[in-house]
Amino acid sequence: MPQVSFAADIKPLFRDIDISHMKSFGVELDDYAYMSNPDNANSVxxxxxxxxxxxxxxxxxxxxxxxAQLALFVQWQEEGYQP
Ligand code: HEM
Known part of the structure; x- marks a missing residue:
């Protein structure tokens, strides 16, 4: 099985409403650069x-x-935040 990827597996966990609401709080759920920062990923x-x-x-x-969704996110972190 290929490694868990942000684009294919993690970003689709967030709904459009999640992404748009959280942008106003500076939380960029659809932004790989933001989400691959371990501090931000752990906060999310x-x-x-x-x-x-x-x-x-x-x-x-x-x-x-x-x-299962929580485990997928943790696996993505453990595999080193693949894009
Ligand atoms: C560090 C990460 C996050 C912080 C600090 C944060 C903080 C907040 C705050 C302060 C609000 C407004 C107050 C409230 O309605 O309770 C809010 C609203 C919201 N958040 Fe987050 N949030 C984070 C992550 C997320 C994630 C990961 C999701 C989805 C999976 C999400 C989905 C939403 C939605 C949909 C609303 C709007 C609710 C509504 O207006 O009905 N947030 N968030």
Whole structure:
């Protein structure tokens, strides 16, 4: 299986509304340069992950990412942020 890629696998996890809403907060979900910065990727992952029994903070009210989607994002990080 090819490595997880931002263009093919990660960017499609974000809806148009996610991308457009977050741009006004300086969070560039569709921008490889932004997302491949580990600090930014970890911040994004934290917002879409459940925390101690609480639902994720993003997207507000859901739909929340599935365990498979979260795992895919982590795999992308572990494989070195392939474009
Ligand atoms: C570091 C990452 C992020 C930060 C700091 C952040 C912060 C925020 C803040 C402060 C708001 C407005 C207040 C609110 O409605 O709760 C907001 C709205 C929103 N965020 Fe994020 N967010 C991040 C990542 C994400 C991600 C990864 C997604 C989608 C997967 C997302 C989807 C949305 C949507 C759809 C809204 C608009 C909700 C609405 O107006 O109904 N955000 N975000």
């Amino acid at each position: 992952l934290a917002t879409v992950s459940p925390h101690s029994g609480e639902p994720p903070s993003m997207p507000p009210g859901g739909p929340y990412w599935t365990a």
